[in-house]
Amino acid sequence: MNYDLTPEQLSIKENFSKFCTKEIEPRAQILDKAEHKEVEKLIKENIKMMAGIGFLGMGHDEAYGGTNLDLISQAIAGEEVAAACASTFLSCGASSGLFGMPLKMFGTEAQKKKYLPGIIKGELIGCFGLTEPGAGSDAASIKTTAVKKGDKWILNGTKTFITNATIADAALVFAYNDKEKGPGAGVTCFLVDKGTKGFSVSKPFDKMGFRGSPTAELILEDCEVPESAVLGQVGNGFIQAMQTLEYGRIGMATVCLGIAAKCLQHANKYSKERNAFGKPINRFQEVSFKLADMMIMSDVARLLIYQASWAKETKNPESAVLASVAKVWASEAATQISSMAVQVFGGYGYIKEFPVERLYRDAKLGEIGEGTSEIQRVLIAKDLIRKYAA
Numbered sequence: 001m002n003y004d005l006t007p008e009q010l011s012i013k014e015n016f017s018k019f020c021t022k023e024i025e026p027r028a029q030i031l032d033k034a035e036h037k038e039v040e041k042l043i044k045e046n047i048k049m050m051a052g053i054g055f056l057g058m059g060h061d062e063a064y065g066g067t068n069l070d071l072i073s074q075a076i077a078g079e080e081v082a083a084a085c086a087s088t089f090l091s092c093g094a095s096s097g098l099f100g101m102p103l104k105m106f107g108t109e110a111q112k113k114k115y116l117p118g119i120i121k122g123e124l125i126g127c128f129g130l131t132e133p134g135a136g137s138d139a140a141s142i143k144t145t146a147v148k149k150g151d152k153w154i155l156n157g158t159k160t161f162i163t164n165a166t167i168a169d170a171a172l173v174f175a176y177n178d179k180e181k182g183p184g185a186g187v188t189c190f191l192v193d194k195g196t197k198g199f200s201v202s203k204p205f206d207k208m209g210f211r212g213s214p215t216a217e218l219i220l221e222d223c224e225v226p227e228s229a230v231l232g233q234v235g236n237g238f239i240q241a242m243q244t245l246e247y248g249r250i251g252m253a254t255v256c257l258g259i260a261a262k263c264l265q266h267a268n269k270y271s272k273e274r275n276a277f278g279k280p281i282n283r284f285q286e287v288s289f290k291l292a293d294m295m296i297m298s299d300v301a302r303l304l305i306y307q308a309s310w311a312k313e314t315k316n317p318e319s320a321v322l323a324s325v326a327k328v329w330a331s332e333a334a335t336q337i338s339s340m341a342v343q344v345f346g347g348y349g350y351i352k353e354f355p356v357e358r359l360y361r362d363a364k365l366g367e368i369g370e371g372t373s374e375i376q377r378v379l380i381a382k383d384l385i386r387k388y389a390a
């Protein structure tokens, strides 16, 4: 086993770090404080910038403009993006990952050609609509329906908490076409373009964190889409959603790692410069041990993310459970590390002018989005019990 990054991975790290520190990080606080219309404008510009340095094409095939890089390289770049601005990572990830990866895995050639080049260039934005007001963790209980009428499908339902909803040009929408068959064979995924009759978007939610990444509802009222809008096969939607979420969980773990690493950087610097009782506060063991814990927890998160990425890349049957393990650890580490960072900053950590305040609010989403910590533990425990059943 070799823990060294390859020369190519090292150069990805360096390039993304340089670019994001210069171009993206200075905009993170502005995005966080902006009003919604301004957020839409700024985040679209950030997505375009990230597309410009190849972030949105890293997981996609060259035929559509991507670079088809391995998942560890994507995590390396992703950590740098998230450290600079977690909202930018989330919106890019929802577009090229949650929207783009199902297209890559299950889309027809025509669907890939229609959407992927635009997604990779940051000229099109996508979103992923699974969660509903009455069904989040229990995704099999979604109520959105798809009814076949001639050669069209009629969609009805509401999707909630959808990242990018207000800026998206197209959405993936999961709906029951046959409730009797249950989630395994009765759910279908549809591609719905902005402007389709019967498709609208709510006002954005006023969120605690990730305020630079818009979140809203998708509303489908007798929304008519052609047969060509079906992603892959009718009845395969639930399996498609679950496979996509495996990538999503590695992505959410990565955004949490970026937040954690940035908190450590801020806390380390601040504790060197801030004096109390005649010496820098990092000379107090209570403070320096926090820094040590922050490093330990971030390093473990990074290793678990690389492990999950490697497992997914090599089609290891453990990949799903390893993605859950990485996500639980990295998200819970990020909430603890961001809390420690605020503590190291004392009163200043509680003031919006200081980035650790934003990082603390952003961190919490990691324990909720892409499947809560509780659901990840349910999945991990089920796997353990199955394996070690007497």
Ligand SMILES: Cc1cc2nc3c(=O)[nH]c(=O)nc-3n(C[C@H](O)[C@H](O)[C@H](O)COP(=O)(O)OP(=O)(O)OC[C@H]3O[C@@H](n4cnc5c(N)ncnc54)[C@H](O)[C@@H]3O)c2cc1C
Residues within 6 Å of the ligand: 094, 098, 127, 128, 129, 130, 131, 134, 135, 136, 137, 138, 160, 161, 162, 163, 164, 207, 210, 215, 365, 368, 369, 370, 371, 372, 373, 374, 375, 378
């Ligand atoms: C900012 C943001 C962005 C999001 N982006 C998207 C997106 O782009 N697309 C999308 O489809 N969704 C998105 N989501 C939705 C997200 O995936 C859900 O919020 C999440 O899966 C939890 O679902 P819920 O909110 O309905 O909570 P619930 O499922 O109602 O859970 C409430 C609580 O009950 C616990 N719980 C539920 N079931 C169990 C169980 N079996 N065992 C133990 N505990 C349990 C949960 O862990 C949680 O603590 C987003 C959410 C947020 C906040």
